[in-house]
Amino acid sequence: MEIAGKVALVTGGASGLGRATVEELVGAGARVVVADLPGSPGQALADSLGDAVRFVPTDVTSEDDVSRALDAAADLGGLHVAVSCAGIVLARRVLGRNGVHDLASFAKVVSVNLVGTFNVARLAAERMVALDGAVGADGADGAAAGAPGDIGVPEERGVIVNTASVAAFDGQVGQAAYAASKGGVAAMTLPLARDLADLRIRVMTIAPGIFSTPMMASLPAEAQESLAAQVPHPRRLGRPEEFARLVRTIVENPMLNGEVIRLDGGIRMAPR
Numbered sequence: 001m002e003i004a005g006k007v008a009l010v011t012g013g014a015s016g017l018g019r020a021t022v023e024e025l026v027g028a029g030a031r032v033v034v035a036d037l038p039g040s041p042g043q044a045l046a047d048s049l050g051d052a053v054r055f056v057p058t059d060v061t062s063e064d065d066v067s068r069a070l071d072a073a074a075d076l077g078g079l080h081v082a083v084s085c086a087g088i089v090l091a092r093r094v095l096g097r098n099g100v101h102d103l104a105s106f107a108k109v110v111s112v113n114l115v116g117t118f119n120v121a122r123l124a125a126e127r128m129v130a131l132d133g134a135v136g137a138d139g140a141d142g143a144a145a146g147a148p149g150d151i152g153v154p155e156e157r158g159v160i161v162n163t164a165s166v167a168a169f170d171g172q173v174g175q176a177a178y179a180a181s182k183g184g185v186a187a188m189t190l191p192l193a194r195d196l197a198d199l200r201i202r203v204m205t206i207a208p209g210i211f212s213t214p215m216m217a218s219l220p221a222e223a224q225e226s227l228a229a230q231v232p233h234p235r236r237l238g239r240p241e242e243f244a245r246l247v248r249t250i251v252e253n254p255m256l257n258g259e260v261i262r263l264d265g266g267i268r269m270a271p272r
Helices: 016-027 042-052 063-075 103-130 176-187 189-199 221-229 240-252
Strands: 007-011 031-036 053-057 081-084 158-163 201-208 260-263
Touching: 007 016, 007 063, 007 103, 016 031, 016 042, 016 081, 016 240, 031 042, 031 063, 042 053, 053 063, 063 103, 081 103, 103 158, 103 176, 103 189, 103 201, 158 189, 158 240, 176 189, 176 201, 189 201, 201 240, 240 260
Parallel strands: 007 031, 007 081, 031 053, 081 158, 158 201, 201 260
Antiparallel strands: none
């Protein structure tokens, strides 16, 4: 999909991987809705990038909040790309010094990271389909008068890019909740892509390794250096702009569909 002139929604777009993605897409000519929590620097980011960007305070687990963000995308011309970067982390053992892992915190991580990602994907797909036609009762594409690629029939309506983590495959000590949530994001990639294929919507997932994000910056320098040394090559933390460039590649390459891409420098996480 050609990015220039398109409209994108980026959740978690006010910082870290999401912010880099917003900047990359705007640089490629897209108009972008930044969906992030009310206390985030989302409005400041939108102000710095001009009329091409709007900020909508959003909790991704809320249908109403996500719908408002999608309404903003409609005002900009209609949704073509949805990138889910919103997420939370938790480090807690099943049985630790403070007792058993509480169920509420496990459920919250799964709710934000997995349920929130699905909430965005389902509502975004609905808006993408609404751009140029209706869906039949059987789920078939009712808009196309011919095969994709024919004159007047676009090859694709939209692209959804979700964010998992290498923890989905190499979960460490204390990552039961986080790994479960990200494993769910990875696992639903193919069925989402299959569900939406007839509607000409692609679904991909990126599983980043250790990246230089605000969360990582909160760690002591020696801890960051230790983590960077675990990456086989390049032996450093990933840069948010590298994540963003992969998002752009996914959007632009129509043959990327239904797959999880590890973006990790070859790291395989140790137990701790």
